[in-house]
């Protein structure tokens with residue numbers, strides 16, 4: 001059957017949106033379709049790498065994908081802009097103007113028509129309105145935020161190092177408080193010690209992990225609630241062995257310039273504070289024209305990943321609220337869910353355009369893996385992969401953890417370029433400095 005020219009607009013070129021744009025572009029190209037990707041950034045970085053960017057263990061500039069060159073290669077169009085609202089009756093998305101850092105307009109506000117719209121604009125950290133958090137804490141939602149954290153970390157390490165050089169008996173420390181004992185908080189805490197040890201190579205000879213005072217604060221009874229208890233306990237033990245103070249059952253009620261305040265009244269003094277607890281949908285200034293939203297702001301979708309209120313609007317990845325049949329909780333905001341949702345929407349768009357019924361999304365939880373930097377990796381494999389639930393640690397877990405990113409590279413670049421980039425990544429790890437120091 002001949003497919004008519006259809007305009008498919010994807011908002012958000014992250015783990016979900018970029019994979020979908022590449023697939024659609026590759027499958028349909030520009031001849032019969034117009035596939036448009038909108039993102040508020042010029043480049044894509046895979047979000048699970050951000051804690052490594054924040055500590056300098058990874059140079060994001062090496063791993064970024066420029067949308068403009070990517071779209072040229074894969075047959076879709078890219079628009080630089082921020083979604084500000086949608087008009088469902090007119091089937092249009094409205095983009096806010098883009099200004100440069102002096103306030104001069106780069107791209108005027110404009111409108112793009114769609115036949116099908118896929119919302120894939122991700123999530124941001126949820127501070128649950130905790131006083132002082134927005135002003136005093138760093139979030140790890142974007143490349144910019146991760147860079148800012150790294151600059152502050154390096155400045156603080158330099159201050160402490162200078163103080164120690166001037167006064168070798170000094171007890172100066174870099175104090176870092178991290179809220180959230182999920183994967184992001186745990187991975188960041190471990191990565192900080194990797195970075196601190198590496199700083200010794202690059203001129204801060206007096207500095208090492210013993211000069212870090214890292215506190216990881218979790219409101220629940222244990223860290224890593226998504227992992228089996230034994231693995232979470234192993235990670236907890238590993239963090240404490242590195243020198244991390246792990247506080248569970250500890251709720252933060254405020255953040256001040258001095259540090260975090262617990263419900264029990266303790267002030268955890270910190271030079272750097274990170275909030276890595278909870279997610280909510282990224283805000284859209286002008287709203288979503290009556291689409292059904294969950295309390296977290298995510299778009300409620302049917303099993304086909306079409307929004308409940310509009311069959312022409314899909315939502316995938318972290319901005320989708322998808323509770324599958326027989327499940328009580330929504331599909332978790334994870335890269336593997338984003339990847340699987342992109343696959344199903346790719347199929348469903350094809351089916352709709354050829355007059356076929358949509359297929360339902362089935363989430364295959366392949367498990368969770370948490371990297372404690374070079375020190376350890378723990379996780380569990382689930383479901384079809386192992387016919388149940390299997391705890392993994394060490395080299396196998398590390399290999400599987402790295403595989404997630406490799407799969408993303410292959411999904412957005414294809415097998416040949418994806419494989420080449422994996423090799424280049426290995427070479428870079430050998431020839432480039434262990435830390436990004438600028």
Ligand SMILES: Cc1cc2nc3c(=O)[nH]c(=O)nc-3n(C[C@H](O)[C@H](O)[C@H](O)COP(=O)(O)OP(=O)(O)OC[C@H]3O[C@@H](n4cnc5c(N)ncnc54)[C@H](O)[C@@H]3O)c2cc1C
Nearest residue numbers: 012014015016040047048082083121122317318333334335
């Ligand atoms: C530090 C960290 C570590 C993580 N580690 C893991 C892990 O180990 N394993 C795992 O499975 N998951 C992990 N996650 C979660 C995972 O990154 C997300 O689930 C995944 O990236 C979601 O994909 P997405 O496409 O929905 O959103 P994103 O990847 O966040 O992409 C959203 C895109 O939308 C764009 N955008 C946002 N708002 C607008 C707008 N208004 N207009 C235009 N564009 C917009 C953004 O610029 C971005 O490019 C981690 C997350 C973080 C922050």
